[in-house]
Amino acid sequence: MRRLGSVQQKIPCVFLTEVKEEQSRKRDCQQFQVVATENVNPVALEADVDCALATEKLDGTCCYVTLYKGRAHLWARLDRKANKQAEKRFRKHQRSPHSGKGFTWNVEEDFKTVPETWIPAHRVKHHNGLPVPDEHGHIPGWVPVEKDNKQYCWHASVVDCDVRAALVLGPCAEDEDVLEVAAVQLADLLEQTLELIGTNVNGNPYGLGSKQQPVHCLVSHGSVPIRNPPPVDFQQLCSWFQESPEGRVEGIVWHCNDGTLVKVHRHHLGLRWPDGETSLAERAAVVRVGGYNSSKDLFSFFSVLNGHRFSRLRDVKFAL
Template sequence: MNQVQQKVSCAFETEVISGESSLKRPHQSFKVIASTRLKASAVESDIENGACSEKIDGTCTFVALHNDRPWLWARLDRKPTKSIEKKFKKYQQQLRNWEQNPKGKERPPDFHWDAVKDFKEAPDDWIPAHRVPIVEGIPQPDRYGHMPGWLPLAATARQYCWHLDTVQLDAGLCLLLEQKEDQLLEVRVERLDSLKDCTLELIGTNVNGNPYLIGSKAAPLHILVQHGSIAVSRAPSPEYDALVKWFNEDSDSAVEGLVWRCANGMLYKVHRHHLQLPWPLEQKPRLCRSAVTINVDLSLFTDVDFEEKPLFTKLGRLHGKTYDSLCDIQL
């Protein structure tokens, strides 16, 4: 089962460099980079033999039951209140200063979260992500104040309109991008019940600045990609020097990052920013370098109303067509 319920850990021990803007978050006055040392847990998980896939740059979703029906859920992490967030950022800066200049036996600064008082209220339908600790019925944040969770899509939720583009919830259907055995891609209609308990990435025109150059402002295109489904068959060994060389020289390396799924269920990643490399790229990303077939035959769903689902109907008109790239699909 492919799930990304929590933030995926970097495969390497990381280092914080203060005073330098993050490549990923330019407003952030420090950056987190990978050291050359693999994490002990990654070695123990036998990352070397883990299944390697492309890290997809989108927004995370989850398929699970809602009112006894298979449903698409949007990622919604509970956030600290503004006052507590301000205190936590101050603590983080104090901790970085202490780590760079520890003062003898002086104890490092400390911070404790109060899961009841420090966080904004969640919507009634919100559920915590798997493995979020629950104490006396109350979800608990990690030490960084992360409390990931999920919210079922509502048909009228304007903030999730791009999610809703990709699903016909009444019929339990979604638009899925999948990699076939020959490395070619396929856009098809999939039943949500076949994806139950899986997490997927929503990508497209209006998601994360559209690094895959999909669709257009006039004719936006959004689609779901199951986590772990875009394999990288010629991936390098998870060693620092090998990865730096691969990201700089290999034709397959035009990706946001790599994710390893280990036999024990652990996940590890390396983002280009961990190696101080840019993303998005000026050249066409790897996901847009394969031919893609449209397999959206709406005649198979005679009892389904697609009238209010224009993306389904537009792709349905392209059924059977093959394009050189996702970028070439014109709706």
Template sequence: YLDEGSVQCKTAQPDSSYKFCLLHSFAFVITFLDQPYLWARLDRKPNKQAEKRFKNFLHSKGNPKEFFWNVEEDFKPAPECWIPAKEIEQINGNPVPDENGHIPGTMMSLLMQFCKKNNKQYCWHSSVVNYEFEIALVLKHHPDDSGLLEISAVPLSDLLEQTLELIGTNINGNPCGLGSKKHPLHLPIPHGAFQIRNLPSLKHNHLLSWFEGCKDGKIEGIVWHCSDGCLIKVHRHHLGLCWPIPDTYMNSRPVIINMNLNKCDSKFARLKDIIFDV
């Protein structure tokens, strides 16, 4: 999912009567060969023959857990440096596909720029990172003014073990209206960068009212940060609400750019020419 500035609630405990979905984040930062890198979600998908068998099985029996997968033969080859998602179930050393017939995993953004032809939708992650200076362009709240948003260059080392969502021109229909086809703009948002101020109780009708009636609720979803490290998300679609919507929370906030462009190469230098209409 695109999570428009995930909001954080460290004290919340999900109501056992309400169904939440575990979040598979779009990106996270971990080290590789002692250097921090941005990794993005990239699911392995079945080939056409296996996908057809899977769909026919669902139509006849309906339970995806009963379908037999031959991971070595049924799935498209994994790109180099692809790794399966953490804690994914494995049988005989092979990851088990989820209920959608996909194997959740991640791929290093540095390699995505070389995979643009085959994985065009994933190459945008590499555009937000400068590995020479080990920094990433990040969108978050201004530290001194909660009414402002700030784009700043953040050391990748400061983002280690964090999950992030990528938003921008070529991501999920671009509900925030960033950039243009000629001048695309993409930015990662750390989970927890936007916190809930008027916390709704974890009841279906209270969450529904918060998303529909609260100004802060004009977002795509909420991410709960659990004490055991798990991230759990409720999306507007889980409540039967529409997305995208006009006048989102992100679009109602002015944005400032806070970075020293003299220390960066031309990859980020064009930011000085961007005009934000706020």
């Protein structure tokens, strides 16, 4: 199974898209919507998308595992964004009838400061040694997750810095219909991107944990296959998202045999998300996290449940 690595590339939609000038359903600050047409993207056709592996697009926040101070470490997504003055100039340029001529950024002056430990994502282009913003005026990048940084406290909760392990959710090796929460060595996740999901991430569409006992975990990108995926056809995909129990997902990412990735999000099709119970939350789950009994952290709570099987992932609860 192919998984996303450190690339953190922008994945094109499996359908050709068009922009509508109305409030985005996905991003509050975005005054336009990107919607799918019924025409399959030539990129997908050339990559033979009909033979690709369809995987669940998860609703969380992106993370990355790479070295920090010589050891495998979890990094959080942090896009470098323009300051107010530069943002105003950029938006004015976008509304201009001559916006196709390009916009000139002064990266050293136009962007907000970031921590010294910040690094740009691997696919960010550079000019004269400086990173080049993408079409949204952002520079995608990463910062290492530190335990004392409250901004990334939920990222830190899924990592044990002493044993260099992370709490990872994925299909069980013995039965792919069952999910498994396990402690995985960070070294085994090197150069992978993962999604942090849970109680305090993106409104918790999967219903994990509670305010009293938050539950979070990481999911490797591309690790959750779609069971019985529909054909890459606009109408059949719309029907699948609305009518199939397996279709209660945020979207699909297709992993083509030549390495090409294409996706579709429910918002591309004009569909709500979340819309009732999610497919992931309704799947059976087993906990395999043992040997953590020294403190009241997330690892210790999961350790108490070691070996327990739940009929639904959302039923994984801790006794307070």
